[in-house]
Amino acid sequence: MAEYIPQPLAEAAAQFAKLPGVGIKTAGRLAYYILNMPLEDVEEFADTLVKARQSVKTCSICRNFSESEVCSVCSGTIRDKSVICVVESPKDVTAVERAGGFTGVYHVLHGLLSPSDGVGPAQLTVKELMSRLSGDVTEIIMATSPTIEGEATVSYLSRLIKPMGIKVTRLAYGLPVGASLEYADTVTLSKAIENRNVI
Numbered sequence: 001m002a003e004y005i006p007q008p009l010a011e012a013a014a015q016f017a018k019l020p021g022v023g024i025k026t027a028g029r030l031a032y033y034i035l036n037m038p039l040e041d042v043e044e045f046a047d048t049l050v051k052a053r054q055s056v057k058t059c060s061i062c063r064n065f066s067e068s069e070v071c072s073v074c075s076g077t078i079r080d081k082s083v084i085c086v087v088e089s090p091k092d093v094t095a096v097e098r099a100g101g102f103t104g105v106y107h108v109l110h111g112l113l114s115p116s117d118g119v120g121p122a123q124l125t126v127k128e129l130m131s132r133l134s135g136d137v138t139e140i141i142m143a144t145s146p147t148i149e150g151e152a153t154v155s156y157l158s159r160l161i162k163p164m165g166i167k168v169t170r171l172a173y174g175l176p177v178g179a180s181l182e183y184a185d186t187v188t189l190s191k192a193i194e195n196r197n198v199i
Contacts, residue, residue, distance in 0.1 A: 009035060061132070063108040063125045065090040073105055080104045085141040086129065086157065088112055088150070092143065104141070107132065112149035113156055121156070130160065139167045146173055146191075 009031055017027035034042055058064065059071035066072075073079055073093075083104030087093055093106050109124045121127075133140075140161055144150035158168045173191030 058108075062106045063110060063128060064093050064106055078103075082136055082138045083141065084129075084132065084137060084139070085143050087143045088145060088153075096143065104139075109144075109153065112144060112147070113153045114149045124153075126157070126160075129157070133161065133164055133166060137166055139169060142168065142170045 012034060013024075013027040013031035015027075016022055016030045017024055019027075022030070034045075037045070055067060056065050057067075057069075059066040059074055060069050061074040062071060064071050064073070068075075080103050084107050085096060085102060085104055086107045086109060087096070088109055088111065090108055093108060096102050096106075107125070107129045109126070109129070111119055111124050113119060113121065113124070140157070142154040142157065144153050154170060161168050172195040173188065174195055
């Protein structure tokens with residue numbers, strides 16, 4: 001930052017700029033905002049972040065974020081443990097839960113396969129997923145993003161899982177509710193046709 005900006009302010013802005021989706025201008029605005037807050041509010045804000053980082057761990061079963069060794073979904077008795085929804089990150093679990101309707105359990109990969117970025121199966125929780133596939137599991141739902149990396153991950157995991165006799169499914173692609181056909185891109189429209197349902 002410029003010379004007329006105090007160094008601690010510039011350093012605070014640099015920390016905010018490390019967050020995904022936060023550019024230099026937004027980082028600067030956030031730093032200025034923090035400096036205008038009462039000191040006790042800043043301390044509470046910082047303390048909350050530190051406590052969250054220290055107390056939240058990953059579930060030993062599904063690898064989702066949890067306050068305890070085993071998360072509430074895995075330790076619950078009402079979930080269908082024969083169906084595992086495989087997602088990229090903990091925020092995807094939140095999205096599926098918010099949508100409602102899914103009664104199975106999860107497995108969080110903490111990333112997607114991306115050889116160009118040096119991310120292979122060893123950097124993901126693939127080994128942990130495979131160790132969960134006992135005789136009780138009947139279906140794996142692949143719920144990764146429809147990107148090149150997401151598709152590569154689905155393809156790789158499917159090749160590992162299908163020989164075990166477990167059904168592997170993929171989230172359907174298509175048009176969002178309320179969308180107009182004329183505004184749909186060609187890939188989305190073709191996927192909607194491909195994944196059409198009987199009515």
